[in-house]
Amino acid sequence: MIRVVLFGASGMVGQGVLRECLADPDVERVLSVVRTPSGVSHPKLAELVHGDFFNFAPVGAALAGYHACLFCLGVSAAGMNEADYRHITYDLTLAAAQVLVRENPAMTFIYISGAGTDVHKKTMWARVKGATELALMQLPFKGAYMFRPGYIQPRHGIKSKTKWTRVLYAAVGWGYPLWKLLFKHAVTTTDELARAMLTVAKHGAPRQLIEMRDIASFAARELAH
Numbered sequence: 001m002i003r004v005v006l007f008g009a010s011g012m013v014g015q016g017v018l019r020e021c022l023a024d025p026d027v028e029r030v031l032s033v034v035r036t037p038s039g040v041s042h043p044k045l046a047e048l049v050h051g052d053f054f055n056f057a058p059v060g061a062a063l064a065g066y067h068a069c070l071f072c073l074g075v076s077a078a079g080m081n082e083a084d085y086r087h088i089t090y091d092l093t094l095a096a097a098q099v100l101v102r103e104n105p106a107m108t109f110i111y112i113s114g115a116g117t118d119v120h121k122k123t124m125w126a127r128v129k130g131a132t133e134l135a136l137m138q139l140p141f142k143g144a145y146m147f148r149p150g151y152i153q154p155r156h157g158i159k160s161k162t163k164w165t166r167v168l169y170a171a172v173g174w175g176y177p178l179w180k181l182l183f184k185h186a187v188t189t190t191d192e193l194a195r196a197m198l199t200v201a202k203h204g205a206p207r208q209l210i211e212m213r214d215i216a217s218f219a220a221r222e223l224a225h
Helices: 012-023 057-063 082-103 124-138 163-182 190-203 212-224
Strands: 002-007 027-034 045-049 068-071 108-112 143-147 151-153 187-189
Touching (some): 027 057, 068 190, 108 190
Parallel strands (some): 108 143
């Protein structure tokens, strides 16, 4: 049995992760860290309402006693300058991770990054995500794993909060079965990604960078259990 801290439960990926966590008999408790109450109620779910996501020190004690963190919080880089994107992507993530590793040194930390992430690339978002990955992997967690999904198809009524993303999925989502057939290792779903994350949270993985080709196999392993 594991206890999980979840960031980003209101986002598209986070909604899928929360759904799978609540359905998983191996997950005994989920602490969702939010800025405002979500209104979601479940016997396994608790919410930690905290307004300042750049300073978790005041709520460190409430974050203690957990085995895994599933960090799904993030923003699109579209229309953002590098300084602002880095502040939200790098600074916020490390603010949470540093408190979590202090309170839970035996924790497994799983970060949703993105396909194509590379600290050496010219693309701004890829560099910032890459720097975030490197910083997380240097923290003394029991394990720190960077998931790099590409196209993610929302399932079970899950929708993105971002308008242009919803428009995109409305336009191309119908073709997901074909994309999966033609580009098996380039696409996934919210539930498949969530199951893969739970597999790694429970059992670890042989490498810290989890690419698209790995996600389906980890998800299948979770179903087999």
